[in-house]
Amino acid sequence: MELKAVIGLEIHAELKTHSKMFCSCKNDFEEKEPNKNVCPVCMGHPGTLPVINEKAVDMVIKTGLALNCSVNETSRFDRKNYFYPDLPKGYQISQYALPLCKEGYMDIRDKRIRIRRVHLEEDTARLIHSEKDDCSLVDFNRAGIPLMELVTEPDIASGIEARIFAQDLQLIFQYLGVSDADMEKGNMRIEPNVSISQDGVMGTKVEVKNLNSFRSVEKALNYEILRQVEAIKKKEKIVQETRGWDDVKGITYSQRSKEEAHDYRYFPEPDLPPMEFSKTHINRLKLEVPELPKEKFLRLKEQYFLSDDKAQILVSDIDLGNYFEAMISEVIHWSGASKIDKEGTRKAIQIAINYLTSDGVGLLKGKDFNKESFPITPENFAEFAIILFEKNFNSKMAKTLLEKMFVTKKDPSEIIEEEGLNETIEDEGEIDKIAQKIIEENKSVVEDYKKGKQNALQFLIGQIMKETKGKIDPKIAGQILQKWLK
Ligand code: ADP
Ligand code: MG
Numbered sequence: 001m002e003l004k005a006v007i008g009l010e011i012h013a014e015l016k017t018h019s020k021m022f023c024s025c026k027n028d029f030e031e032k033e034p035n036k037n038v039c040p041v042c043m044g045h046p047g048t049l050p051v052i053n054e055k056a057v058d059m060v061i062k063t064g065l066a067l068n069c070s071v072n073e074t075s076r077f078d079r080k081n082y083f084y085p086d087l088p089k090g091y092q093i094s095q096y097a098l099p100l101c102k103e104g105y106m107d108i109r110d111k112r113i114r115i116r117r118v119h120l121e122e123d124t125a126r127l128i129h130s131e132k133d134d135c136s137l138v139d140f141n142r143a144g145i146p147l148m149e150l151v152t153e154p155d156i157a158s159g160i161e162a163r164i165f166a167q168d169l170q171l172i173f174q175y176l177g178v179s180d181a182d183m184e185k186g187n188m189r190i191e192p193n194v195s196i197s198q199d200g201v202m203g204t205k206v207e208v209k210n211l212n213s214f215r216s217v218e219k220a221l222n223y224e225i226l227r228q229v230e231a232i233k234k235k236e237k238i239v240q241e242t243r244g245w246d247d248v249k250g251i252t253y254s255q256r257s258k259e260e261a262h263d264y265r266y267f268p269e270p271d272l273p274p275m276e277f278s279k280t281h282i283n284r285l286k287l288e289v290p291e292l293p294k295e296k297f298l299r300l301k302e303q304y305f306l307s308d309d310k311a312q313i314l315v316s317d318i319d320l321g322n323y324f325e326a327m328i329s330e331v332i333h334w335s336g337a338s339k340i341d342k343e344g345t346r347k348a349i350q351i352a353i354n355y356l357t358s359d360g361v362g363l364l365k366g367k368d369f370n371k372e373s374f375p376i377t378p379e380n381f382a383e384f385a386i387i388l389f390e391k392n393f394n395s396k397m398a399k400t401l402l403e404k405m406f407v408t409k410k411d412p413s414e415i416i417e418e419e420g421l422n423e424t425i426e427d428e429g430e431i432d433k434i435a436q437k438i439i440e441e442n443k444s445v446v447e448d449y450k451k452g453k454q455n456a457l458q459f460l461i462g463q464i465m466k467e468t469k470g471k472i473d474p475k476i477a478g479q480i481l482q483k484w485l486k
C-alpha cells in the first residue's frame with residue numbers, strides 16, 4: 001500500500017491599502033491604541049452601508065494575474081454568516097461563488113502547484129483573552145481591514161514543499177506591494193489541510209491552525225503526516241477536524257471536529273453591487289505587475305554573473321536588491337571613468353557583491369536592511385569596491401574601511417586620507433621589528449605556540465594587525481612571525 005501526504009493551503013494576507021475594505025477608517029495594522037480606527041460601518045451598526053475599496057479589489061486582481069489566474073469578468077461579494085464576538089455584524093463579507101480570481105498556478109522548484117482561487121474579504125476584530133482580569137477584550141482596529149484569501153489545490157506533498165510555496169508567495173506579495181505579508185505580525189496567516197492518500201485514493205483531511213512562522217508550518221505538517229500515517233497503519237480512522245499547533249510541545253491537538261463545523265448560509269451580499277471588469281481594466285492591471293522574483297533571479301544572474309546563492313540573497317530582500325542594483329550602476333560608471341576594462345569591471349562587481357552580502361550586511365548585526373539602517377550610500381559603496389579593485393587592500397583593511405564608512409557616513413577616499421589607510425607597510429626590516437616587538441610582549445603565547453597550539457600564531461598575527469592598524473598583509477605578517485619564532 002502506497003501512502004502519500006496530500007496538502008492544500010489556505011493563505012490569508014492583509015492588504016496594504018490606506019483605508020479599510022468597506023469604510024474610510026485608517027488601515028493601520030501597527031496601531032497600538034485599541035479601538036482607535038473604528039466607525040459605525042466597521043462596528044456593524046444597524047443602518048450603515050458598506051462601500052467597496054477599489055484599491056483592494058485591484059490589488060487582488062493584480063495578485064491573481066501574477067499567479068497566472070483568470071479574472072472573473074463578473075464577481076461579487078457574499079455574506080458568510082456566523083456568530084463570534086470578533087465579528088460585529090454577525091456575518092463576514094467575503095466571496096463564495098464568484099471570487100475575483102480563479103484557476104492559476106505557481107511553480108516551486110520544478111513542481112507546479114495549482115491555485116484554486118484568490119478572493120477578497122474583510123478581516124475580523126482581534127480578541128485579547130486576559131487571564132489576569134478574567135475577561136476577554138475586543139479591539140476593532142483590525143475589523144474590516146481588507147483580507148485576501150488564496151486557496152491552493154491539494155498539490156503539495158510535504159512540509160518542506162508547503163514552506164517553500166508559502167515563502168515564495170510571501171515574496172510575490174511583497175514584490176507586488178499588496179501586503180507586508182509578515183507572519184510574525186500576523187498579517188500573513190497560513191492554514192494547511194493535510195490528509196494521507198492510500199494507493200492514490202484521497203483520505204480524510206485535517207486542518208491545522210495557529211501557525212505563526214514558516215518554520216512551524218513545516219514542523220506542524222511533518223508531525224501531522226506522521227501522526228496520520230501511524231494511525232492508518234494501526235487501522236484507526238482519521239476524523240475530519242481542525243487541529244491546533246503547539247509550538248512548544250511540537251504537537252498538534254484536536255480543536256473541533258466536523259460535527260461542530262459551521263453552516264455559513266452564504267448568500268449574495270445585498271448591500272453591494274456585483275463587480276464587472278472590462279478587458280481594458282484588466283490589461284492595465286497586467287501592466288502594473290512588476291518584475292517578479294523568479295524573473296529577477298534569472299536576470300541578476302545573467303546581467304551580473306552572480307552565483308545562484310548570491311542572486312537568491314538579492315532576490316529575497318527587496319531593499320537589498322534595489323540597493324545592489326543602484327550601487328552596481330555606480331560601479332559601472334566609475335569603471336568607465338577610471339578606464340577599467342570589461343574584465344576589470346566584472347571583478348569590481350564581484351568584489352562589490354561579496355563585500356555587500358557578507359561584511360556589509362554583517363554591520364547591521366541582524367537588523368533589516370534599509371535606507372535608515374544602512375547609511376552607506378550606493379555611490380560610496382561603489383567607490384569602495386573600485387578602491388579594493390585598484391589598490392592592493394588586504395581584507396582586514398577593507399573591513400576597517402567599511403566599518404568607518406558605516407559609522408561616519410564619509411566617502412572612502414576621505415577616510416583613507418584621514419586614517420592613512422593607503423600607507424601599507426611593505427619594508428621587511430620594519431615588519432621584522434614589529435614582529436620582534438610582538439613576540440617580546442606575548443611570551444606566554446609564544447610558549448603556547450611552541451607547544452603546538454595553532455591559534456597562538458593567529459593571535460600574534462592579530463596583534464600585529466592591531467599594532468599597525470592593518471597596514472601589513474596578514475599573510476606576510478604570518479611568514480615573518482614564523483621566521484622569528486623559529
Ligand atoms: P472545505 O470545504 O472543507 O473548506 P475545500 O474543498 O474548500 O474544503 O478545500 C480547502 C483546502 O483543503 C484547499 O486548499 C484544498 O486544496 C485542500 N484539500 C481539499 N481536500 C483535501 C484533502 N483530501 N487533503 C488535503 N487537502 C485537501
Ligand atoms: Mg474552505
Ligand code: ZN
Nearest residue numbers: 023025039042
Ligand atoms: Zn470603519
